[in-house]
Amino acid sequence: MIKRGKGIAISYYGTGYGNGYPDVSNTKIKLNKEGKVEIFVGGTEVGQGAKTVFLQIAAETLNTSIDDIILFSEDTSIMPDAGTAAASRQTYNTGNAIKKACEELSIKLKLIAKEILNLNTTEGLIVSNSSIYLSFYEEKKVSFLDIAKYLGENLLIIESNFIAQTVEMDLETGQGAPYWPYTFSACEVEVEVNTLTGVVNILSAKFAQDTGKAVNPNMIEGQMDGGFCMGLGFSLFEDLNIINGRIKNDKLSKYLIPTSMDTVDIEKIIIEDPEFTGPYGAKGIGEPVTIPVAPAILNAIYDAINVRITDLPATPDKIVMAIKKDSKAEDKNGKID
Amino acid sequence: MINLNINVNNKDFEISIEEDKRLIDLLRDDLKLTGVKEGCSEGECGACSVILDGKLVNSCLIMAFQINNSKILTIEGLGQGDDLNYIQKAFIEVGAVQCGYCTPGMILAAKAILDANQNPSRDEIREGISGNLCRCTGYEKIVDAVELAGRYLNGSEIYR
Incomplete structure (x- = not known):
C-alpha cells in the first residue's frame, strides 16, 4: 500500500566556534600601484560562494564595482589566517573582517586625499568608483590611481581582524550564551x-x-x-x-x-x-x-x-x-x- | 603498444598507447585534457563523462584501445576562457555551479540531452543527468540551467 x-x-x-573559543578572521588590504584594491584573506572557497560574498562586501564598503577589487585567497604562504571554512562562519566572521578593513582603508585614503587636494578636513569627502571627491564640489577629486602614484613605493597596507564575541558556558551550571x-x-x-x-x-x-x-x-x-x-x-x-x-x-x-x-x-x-x-x-x-x-x-x-x-x-x-x-x-x- | 587514430575536440590524433590504458588516462595524461575529472573510477559518478561518437559515456570504464577511429568531445571542445558554449553560459547565468567538480560531466550530459531534444521536460532533464552525481547543488539549478540552455538553443531566449 x-x-x-x-x-x-x-x-x-x-554559528562560529562558540563557547569562548577564540574565533578570529584576519585580512590584509593593499592599494596597489595601479590604484586597484587587493584583498588578501585566508577564507577558503569550497563552492559555497565565499569569494563572491567577500568581493560583494568589499565593493559595497568601498562603494565601487567588484571589478576594481582583486581578491587573493587560500595560498597560506601569503594569506593572513581567516579561520576555517566551517561552523558557517565565513560570511559573518570574515565578511566582518573585510568590511572593517575596507572602512579603515577608506579613512586612510580620505586622509591622503585631504593632503593631495589641500583641504582643511576629510569632512564631506565621498569614496566612490575608485576615487574620492568632495560631495558639494566634485572638481575636488582624486582617483585611487592618483593616490597610488602619490604614495609611490610607500604602499598603503591595512591589516585588520574581526573577533567574534563568544562566551564560555558556566562549567558548574551549564548556563550561558555560548x-x-x-x-x-x-x-x-x-x-x-x-x-x-x-x-x-x-x-x-x-x-x-x-x-x-x-x-x-x-x-x-x-x-x-x-x-x-x-x-x-x-x-x-x-x-x-x-x-x-x-x-x-x-x-x-x-x-x-x-x-x-x-x-x-x-x-x-x-x-x-x-x-x-x-x-x-x-x-x-x-x-x-x-x-x-x-x-x-x-x-x-x-x-x-x-x-x-x-x-x-x-x-x-x-x-x-x-x-x-x-x-x-x-x-x-x-x-x- | 597499440596505434590509435582518434579525433578529439575536432582535432585528429595519431597516438601510440599501452594496451591497458583507460580512455580517461589517455585524455588526462597524454592529451592534458584535465577538464575530464576522475571521481569514483567505477562508473557511478559521471565526473569523467565525455561524448563518444555522439553518446555520453564514462571515460573511466572504457579502454583506450576500444576507441580507434572514434570521435570524442570533452568539455575543452565546447568552449574555453571567454569563448563559451551556450550550455556553459546557461550554467553561469543560473548559478548551477558550486564546487565545480561535477560541472564538466554535467555540461556534457546536458549537451547529450539537448542534442536529442531541444525542449526537454524537467523530468527528462532529471533522468538525463541522473548518471552524474553532484554533492553541492541539489541538482535544481542544474535542471534550471539545462532548461535555459534549451531556450537558448531553440531561440526562445537570446544569450550574450
Missing part, C-alpha cells in the same frame, strides 16, 4: 511510503531560511537546494557501514548519495532579518540549510505509516521491519488497522 505523510521541522543553530548569532530554519516535506517495499519518495518540499541580510540570494538558494539534498541523503541513503572500525561502504556504488531522480524542486523562502553585528546584517547559513531536513522527512514518514524510525538512514529494509514489528504489537493488543 502507498501511504502519504507530511512532516515539518524547525531548527536554530549557533554562540552568537543564531540562524533559524524550517523545512516541510511530503512523502510517499510504499509499505510493501519500504521505499520512500519525496513528493514536495519547502524550506525557509533566516539569512540576516541575504548578501547573494541566488547563491543562498543554491545552498538551500544542496543542504536539502544532503539532508535527504543522510535520512534515507547514506551509510558508512562501519564494522570493527572499518568503513565498509567506501565507494559510491555502496555509499549512496541522492541523484537528480531522488530530489524534487524545492519551494525556497529567504527570510531577511538583519543581524546588527553582521556585515550589512548577514549571517552564516552553510550548515543550517541541512539541519531540519532529516527530522522533517522522518516526521513525514511517521505521519504516513504511524511508525517512528529512530535509526538512520531510514532504508527500505528498516521501514518494512518497523511496520511488521508494529503490526505484530497491534495484533497482540487486539487492534485492527
